[in-house]
Amino acid sequence: DGGITQSPKYLFRKEGQNVTLSCEQNLNHDAMYWYRQDPGQGLRLIYYSQIVNDFQKGDIAEGYSVSREKKESFPLTVTSAQKNPTAFYLCASLKGDRRSEAFFGQGTRLTVV
Amino acid sequence: SQELEQSPQSLIVQEGKNLTINCTSSKTLYGLYWYKQKYGEGLIFLMMLQKGGEEKSHEKITAKLDEKKQQSSLHITASQPSHAGIYLCGAADTGRRALTFGSGTRLQVQP
Numbered sequence: 001d002g003g004i005t006q007s008p009k010y011l012f013r014k015e016g017q018n019v020t021l022s023c024e025q026n027l028n029h030d031a032m033y034w035y036r037q038d039p040g041q042g043l044r045l046i047y048y049s050q051i052v053n054d055f056q057k058g059d060i061a062e063g064y065s066v067s068r069e070k071k072e073s074f075p076l077t078v079t080s081a082q083k084n085p086t087a088f089y090l091c092a093s094l095k096g097d098r099r100s101e102a103f104f105g106q107g108t109r110l111t112v113v
Numbered sequence: 114s115q116e117l118e119q120s121p122q123s124l125i126v127q128e129g130k131n132l133t134i135n136c137t138s139s140k141t142l143y144g145l146y147w148y149k150q151k152y153g154e155g156l157i158f159l160m161m162l163q164k165g166g167e168e169k170s171h172e173k174i175t176a177k178l179d180e181k182k183q184q185s186s187l188h189i190t191a192s193q194p195s196h197a198g199i200y201l202c203g204a205a206d207t208g209r210r211a212l213t214f215g216s217g218t219r220l221q222v223q224p
Contacts, residue, residue, distance in 0.1 A: 002123060033212055042119070042201055042216035050210055058211060059114065099192055102146065102203070104156040109194060 003028045004089050006105030007042035012113050013078065013085060021076045023091035023109045027105070030095065036060060037088040037107075046089075049074055078110060086112050115140045115206035117215035125221045131190050134218045136202035138183040145185045146203040147176050150217075156201065159187075189220075197222045 004025040015083045023032065031050050035043040041109040045058030051066040063082025068074055074093075077087045088109050116139040126132050130223040136145065144163045160169045160198055165180030173190045203214040 028197075031210075035214070040219070043203075043214040045211055048211050056211070059213075088203075090155065092156075092212065098135055101158040101161055104148075106155040107153070107155065 003069060004093050004103045004105045006089075006108050007077065009106065011108055011110045014113060016080045018077055018079050019110065021078070021089055021091075021110070022076045024072055024074065024106060025074075025103070026072060027073070027095075027103060029093035029095055030071070030091060032110040033089045033092045033094070033102075034064075034066065034074070034076045034101060036057075037090060040113060043090060046076065071079070085110055115204060115209075115213050117202055117204055117213060119200075119202060119215035119218050120221060121218060122216065123219040123221075125223060126192050128193060128222055128224050129191055131188065132188075132220070134187045134200050134220075136185045136187070136215055138204055140182055140183065140206070142178065142180055142185070142204055144205050145178055147187055148201045148203065148214075150199040150201060152199060159200075166184070168203060192222045193221075194224055195223045 007022045033048045034046040043058050046064050047066040049055035052071050055066050055068050065077045090107045091105045092102045118137045119192050120135050146158040150156050160199050162178035168177045175188045178185045197215045199219050200213050201217045
């Protein structure tokens with residue numbers, strides 16, 4: 001079955017460490033997105049990519065980095081420059097024509113310890 | 114960038130009551146998504162509206178799109194505890210070709 005997979009489900013990071021969140025889709029979607037969600041809040045856009053080897057900053061890109069070397073994969077790295085990384089992270093993918101639903105992964109909960 | 118404002122931010126209703134959630138855009142809407150989320154989980158797709166005046170229903174949930182008002186509404190009839198969760202509207206920000214979301218409406222349904 002086609003879908004979008006995020007891993008791990010839970011992640012713990014020590015102060016000063018970089019961590020990478022995985023997002024893989026087998027839907028053949030062109031566009032992929034990363035969002036951050038804080039308790040009681042909506043989704044805030046971190047980075048997005050419309051095609052392979054190209055990506056753009058969203059509204060809260062500082063302290064994060066991404067790559068899009070393959071159509072299926074869009075990993076997000078939370079760097080030590082992100083001062084408050086504890087949050088729920090969601091990845092989504094969408095067909096290029098945006099005429100259909102966006103598919104979401106089940107999320108990764110990142111906690112700084 | 115496009116901004117989506119949802120109202121109310123939270124809602125508590127008695128089981129069996131009807132309710133409406135609104136989503137207003139700062140820019141022209143070229144398509145609007147409605148999703149539901151249980152806290153700490155991924156989003157469940159409810160429906161997508163693409164044309165002004167379009168109305169879609171799924172079970173007891175109906176959504177409408179008013180392009181002129183740059184607004185969409187989600188209406189739940191005869192609410193049930195299973196309707197509880199966070200409802201999010203999303204739209205394609207054509208200016209930067211991104212998908213943005215509102216801040217969400219937290220719904221609680223009391224038995």
